[in-house]
Amino acid sequence: MLPSPPDQYPELMHHILNMVNSAVLVLDADKRIIFANSRAAQLFNCGVAELKNLDIDQLFMPEDLEIMVPNILKITRDASEYEGETMLKRQDGSSFLGLIFTSSLAWKNGRGIVLTIHDISNLKKLERMLKVSGRVAFLGHLLEDINHQIRNPVQVIGGIAKRLADRQTPRVEHVQAIVSASARLEKLLDTLNFFIKLPRPRLRPVLLHEVFETVVPSLTALARQHGVDWTVEADDNLLQESVFIDTELLAKALHEGMANACEAYDDKHHEKTVQFRLMTTQRPDQPYALQICDRGPGISAQDMPLVFSPFFSRKSKHLGMGLTIAQRIQEEMDCDLLLESSGKTGTCLTYCLVKERRRMIRLRKMPD
Structure with a gap:
């Protein structure tokens, strides 16, 4: 004083x-x-x-x-x-x-x-410019990986096409290899197109029960497609709370996390379960979260720093862009994406959600 x-x-x-x-x-x-x-x-x-x-x-x-x-x-x-x-x-x-x-x-x-x-108006402008510069730098690094990812299927197609040119009768496996490589290339380009052209979030207050009505049916279908049993947990009182999000983009981020959880299991696992739940957090700015948990083998300590990196995957024929896209969407909505994993309990992906962009000092008058 x-x-x-x-x-x-x-x-x-x-x-x-x-x-x-x-x-x-x-x-x-x-x-x-x-x-x-x-x-x-x-x-x-x-x-x-x-x-x-x-x-x-x-x-x-x-x-x-x-x-x-x-x-x-x-x-x-x-x-x-x-x-x-x-x-x-x-x-x-x-x-x-x-x-x-x-x-x-x-x-x-x-x-x-x-x-x-x-x-601090100019400082805020500079902050936004640095954020954009960071994205540009990220895309620059991404281009190097894209070059490698595209070259592989193109080389496969080119090599097999050359073999076919030397044969009068094409072999079925050669044709199938071209079809497979072409499909991978098409999927890669579609994924990159979505990632690079990700629209700016249209943020608005949305009740959590509306979020559930939007995302649960598609996540259920994805679980069935992978032969996975899954459970949904949500307190009725929490479902009446609202969050400040873009529902369509959040649904895409959850889809990528759900696919990752389902693919954590291989043919050796007889019990395949995924849990989807609504929970509270200890974060005043992001008080609610949606969590997807599997009971798979978990992620190794050496792989944990890489899981959100573009094209990182330990599974063949996987692009490794799912969690990269999920994280990018969360960042665009000013929300955090947390990952915990253990060989004993599996992996949990937690999508934190903002309730209100305005600070409490602007929302509620303090008592005299």
């Missing part, structure tokens, strides 16, 4: 605060601005005199006045400080993303507040 405002040397204090390369505002107990430094005037595109005596509400967006602003003030007065990001409004009507630091200030008839504000 800052000390009481000094009665002596006010001009010196003003001079010092004007030298600070951050916007500084001082509020009295009635949340009116009693001091603004020159950097604050620049940030809000007005003069210092225009900021003085303004209610701090006039610098926030209208949608944040009922809940977020009172919460920031209460947190500051109760805990002596606050730090967070929010959109702020300039006097000319434009807006910017501000990083706010607040401190409690002892005042004559209550508690005042000091705010330090930084415009």
Whole structure:
């Protein structure tokens, strides 16, 4: 907590605060601005005199006045400080993303507040650019693997076609090999096309029971196709909760995880089971999750770091893109995908789900 405002040397204090390369505002107990430094005037595109005596509400967006602003003030007065990001409004009507630091200030008839504000709009743009650059770099590495994956079936087709050209009567196995290699190549190209052109998620609040109605029938069909017994577990109360997702993309991610679980078993396994369940987590930002578990042999410690890598598979004739696609979808929805595996208990894939993109400080007003 800052000390009481000094009665002596006010001009010196003003001079010092004007030298600070951050916007500084001082509020009295009635949340009116009693001091603004020159950097604050620049940030809000007005003069210092225009900021003085303004209610701090006039610098926030209208949608944040009922809940977020009172919460920031209460947190500051109760805990002596606050730090967070929010959109702020300039006097000319434009807006910017501000990083706010607040401190409690002892005042004559209550508690005042000091705010330090930084415009981080450009930093957020840079963050988005870096995210895009990371994807571009990933696709660059992916191209090297694509080159290898395409060359193999093309060489098979070319080699066998050459043999056929030397024969008057084609052999059935040669024709079948060409058909098989062509099918693999077609599947590879379709998968890569989906992965590279993955649409931006259309995120919206969706009740979990709607998610189940969408995904369970297709997952059931996939389990039957692989001869796998599977169980579905979901608490009725949890099914009434909502999550912020793109249902269609989540269904695709779950399909890839389910296929991976079904393929964990080989012909030696007499009992093939997969469990699909809705669960809660200990994560405030991602409080719910969908989990797919198998009882297969598990993933070795040396393979665990590679399971989400493109084209990684220990099974022949598998592309090894399923979990890569699932992870990419989860990342696009700002959700985590967790994997646990053991030789004794099998493998569990956990799809964490965001309930609300807005922070709690913007959702619920704190009690007085």
